[in-house]
Amino acid sequence: MLTIIPNLPDHVFGVRASDEVTQDDLKQVLLPGLEALSERYKEIYYLLVLETDVKNFTAGAWIQDLIAGVKHLTQWKKMAIVTDQKSVEKFTDIFSYVSPGxxxxxxxxxxxxxxDWLSIKES
Incomplete structure (x- = not known):
């Protein structure tokens, strides 16, 4: 399940992932949030709080996630992935070297x- 994280800076969109994350979660929560941010600011500052194992993302969810990433490829500025899963945290740090933003x-x-890190807009 994905839920929107309230009380973030206006230019930051954040979601909390818990339990099973499905294609519908991404279509109904993630994609509209990213689209609204993209339209309003022309750039994306994204927070994902991952409170579930990545194994709990369905295949359809991964496909929708890929679609979102490619659709807004040039607009990604900052992405913070918050999790206690060390492999995800390390992947995120490595991903920074090969992705825009x-x-x-x-x-x-x-x-x-x-x-705090996401709150600082890059020029």
Missing amino acids: EAKGYELSELPQAI
Whole structure:
């Protein structure tokens, strides 16, 4: 399940992933949020708080995630992935080298630091 994280800076869109994440979750929560941010700011600052194992993302969810990434490829500015799954955190840090924008991994206890980092807009 994906739920929108409230009370973030206006230019930041964030979701919390828990339990099973499906294609419908991405279509109904993630994609509209990214689209609205893209239309309003022409750039994307994204926060994902991953409280479920990545194994709980269905195949359809991964496909929708890929579609979202490609559709907005040039608009990604900052992406923070907050999780206690070390492999995801390391992947996020490596992904930053091959994607437009910057991606950083944070532990769940570092959520405030992730939000602070996303709050600073790049010029």
